Amino acid sequence: MASPKKKLQGLVAATITPMTEHGEINFSVIGQYVDYLVKEQGVKNIFVNGTTGEGLSLSISERRRVAEEWVTKGRNKLDQVVIHVGALSLKESQELAQHAAEIGADGIAVIAPFFLKPWNKDVLINFLKEVAAAAPALPFYYYHIPALTGVKIRAEEVLDGIQEKIPTFQGLKFSDTDLLDFAQCVDQNRQRQFAFLFGVDEQLLSALVMGATGAVGSTYNYLGKKTNQMLEAFERKDFSSALNHQFCIQRFINFVVKLGFGVSQTKAIMTLVSGIPMGPPRLPLQKASREFTDNAEAKLRSLDFLSFNDLKDGNLEACS
Numbered sequence: 001m002a003s004p005k006k007k008l009q010g011l012v013a014a015t016i017t018p019m020t021e022h023g024e025i026n027f028s029v030i031g032q033y034v035d036y037l038v039k040e041q042g043v044k045n046i047f048v049n050g051t052t053g054e055g056l057s058l059s060i061s062e063r064r065r066v067a068e069e070w071v072t073k074g075r076n077k078l079d080q081v082v083i084h085v086g087a088l089s090l091k092e093s094q095e096l097a098q099h100a101a102e103i104g105a106d107g108i109a110v111i112a113p114f115f116l117k118p119w120n121k122d123v124l125i126n127f128l129k130e131v132a133a134a135a136p137a138l139p140f141y142y143y144h145i146p147a148l149t150g151v152k153i154r155a156e157e158v159l160d161g162i163q164e165k166i167p168t169f170q171g172l173k174f175s176d177t178d179l180l181d182f183a184q185c186v187d188q189n190r191q192r193q194f195a196f197l198f199g200v201d202e203q204l205l206s207a208l209v210m211g212a213t214g215a216v217g218s219t220y221n222y223l224g225k226k227t228n229q230m231l232e233a234f235e236r237k238d239f240s241s242a243l244n245h246q247f248c249i250q251r252f253i254n255f256v257v258k259l260g261f262g263v264s265q266t267k268a269i270m271t272l273v274s275g276i277p278m279g280p281p282r283l284p285l286q287k288a289s290r291e292f293t294d295n296a297e298a299k300l301r302s303l304d305f306l307s308f309n310d311l312k313d314g315n316l317e318a319c320s
């Protein structure tokens with residue numbers, strides 16, 4: 001059994017993997033990155049080597065080193081470090097799960113294998129179970145992201161009876177817009193102390209209403225502070241302020257989505273906002289264009305999302 005652990009809640013930043021211009025991992029900025037999240041964004045949990053971290057584009061040895069660096073640099077600063085250990089090969093996934101346990105991570109998460117795919121719930125659970133068993137003392141999270149894995153088995157089905165199969169099962173990271181499925185996961189498992197972590201940042205408020213206990217996302221790297229204001233407003237039942245915050249966040253995300261938004265663009269935005277160089281993404285992703293970065297910067301300024309902005313421009317549509 002997993003040792004009883006503090007529940008993962010609040011915002012969890014899906015970390016970017018910083019790279020050099022030559023495409024190597026830039027370990028040297030990770031310490032700075034931890035401080036930035038904690039001090040500037042008020043974000044104390046991270047999700048490493050996931051979608052945003054290009055986890056599936058890294059070698060196994062790189063994934064191990066990245067996980068180690070975040071755990072080391074996050075010690076006594078972060079509340080929880082969850083490592084994504086999903087892979088196409090069960091063996092690799094188990095190796096990464098065991099490694100996460102050895103280095104003292106706080107949890108592991110796994111996506112559905114997405115090349116040769118599990119075609120039903122039972123097969124998917126069997127796969128997850130084998131990975132979880134490689135780290136029997138670590139909280140286990142299922143990472144549901146059907147648009148990217150192509151595995152469309154509903155999360156509600158996966159959760160049905162999962163604790164009997166996977167004793168370390170601790171929660172769900174739900175990256176999909178199907179709020180019926182998400183809400184049913186919450187409704188059917190209320191008595192179990194699971195974490196229900198929502199992963200569509202622009203719709204987080206709707207998920208909070210449905211019972212989300214936290215959120216994992218890419219935008220919490222640079223909009224963590226803003227999103228925390230929304231969580232606080234929701235907490236004190238000030239729904240109109242919470243909605244204003246969500247609309248404000250949506251204005252930015254909607255703007256960049258229309259320009260073409262993904263991991264490459266997240267790297268460019270984070271470089272801009274934090275001042276920490278995230279570098280280019282790795283192939284098959286391509287660096288965000290200069291045009292994208294310029295437009296995103298102008299939008300961030302007008303929404304007052306850039307803390308070091310020059311005030312002389314005035315804020316055209318800053319939301320409180």
Ligand SMILES: CC(=O)N[C@H](C=O)[C@@H](O)[C@H](O)[C@H](O)CO
Nearest residue numbers: 051175199200201202217218219
């Ligand atoms: C597909 C993807 O990367 N989703 C991220 C995490 O689950 C989100 O944080 C999005 O980046 C965000 O919601 C913006 O669409």
Ligand SMILES: CC(=O)C(=O)O
Nearest residue numbers: 014050051052217218
């Ligand atoms: C967004 C997210 O959770 C990920 O990058 O995996």
